[in-house]
Amino acid sequence: MRKIPFEYVTEGMFLGRSIIDSEGNIWLRAGVELDELYINRLYELGFRYIYVRDETFGETDDEEDVISEETRIATIRLVKKTFSQLQQDRKINTIALRKIVNNVLDEIMDNSNVLLSISDISTLDNIVFYHSVSVCTLSIMTGITMGYNDTKLKELGIGALLHDIGKSKIDQELIKREGDLSEEEYTLLSKHPELGYAIIKDYGDLSLLSAHVAFQHHERWDGKGYPRQLAGNNIHEYARIVSAANTYDELMTYRPNRPSYQVNQSIGLIKRMSGVYFDPRVVVAMISNIASYPLGSFLKLNTGDIGIVSRLNSDTPQRPVIRIILDKNLRRVRESHEIDLSRMTTIIPVEVLSERELSQLLPRPS
DSSP: EEEEEGGGTTTOOOOSEEEETTTTTTTEOTTTTHHHHHHHHHHTTTTTEEEEOOTTTOOOOOOOOOSSSHHHHHHHHHHHHHHHHHHHTOOOOHHHHHHHHHHHHHHHTTTTTOOBOOOOOOGGHHHHHHHHHHHHHHHHHHHHTTTHHHHHHHHHHHHHTTTTTOOOOOOHHHHHHHHHHHHHHHHHHHHHHHHHHHHTTTTSOOOOOOOOOHHHTTOOSOOSSSSOOGGGGSHHHHHHHHHHHHHHHHHTBBBBOOOOOOOHHHHHHHHHHHHTTHHHHHHHHHHHBBBOOOOOOEEEOOOSSEEEEEEOOOTTTTTTEEEEEEOOTSSSSOOOOOEEETTTTOOOOEEOOOOOOOOOSSOOOO
16 A cells, blocks of 8 residues: 555556545545546545555555544544534533543554554645644654653643644634735734633643643744744643644645655654754654655665565664565566565665656556
């Protein structure tokens, strides 16, 4: 299974991951063979990337997700419902929120050896709900790596799930808008941390520390963030975790003014921002949970060979198992073979190839 841009989706491919709307409805289930009608409809709905199964280059391991599809659907649905309740000035269901975070935490703990390798596919209309769930998942994984106990993980999880809840009180047209904002619009949008803090702190059964996640997730390690220009350890550690997870997921998400970044590109940018935007300790913990090269990625090695990631190594996320498909002379190998990079320390990935780059390298059919 691999994530590809729509321009490379062709009839006969099989959908690798179910397409789910923010109501929790499955628009198209994983395993469906894609035809012209399905492809055109998904594009009309606003999808620009999807996961497909394509065994042209041989089988890969089944992609594991850290939380089940059922739990992901339920969490997305609850986040949307919570936004809707606040927009109607109704009380939110904190019992349901705590329960869903407990479910997410339990599943992550049960899958503690699974690396994060799947990014959600959403449309612009639903992006804030999918984003909230992804940030919650990665934040909890990071907290586990940092040795958090059960209580701290639940406080962190609630704060991460609701980190953008202040956006429910801002004009949704502004939230969905892409491109440059006017100074007045940017100032209004920048109020969402304070609005989120005000919402969460009014619920006595939610931790005040969870409220501070919403308040502080746009603060920067160097003190140049907002709304209070806090720096270093003056930013609560929960918020430091969510800040890094928030940025990582934003980089991985398609926007009309730019494509989504590849995983290794996103990790590289996060590393460069370590010590400036983010707590370096948080960055190390977070990245250790991410598969640098997800299953189905195409890698060029320092040997000149090109291969596809066929298996992941949870202990060494930057050293997966590669099935060689092209030799250094860019010829298809007659008998593919695998290289476990965790055991071949002199062989390293030097470049991740996009679908476009790979298609230019592959021999044309005669």
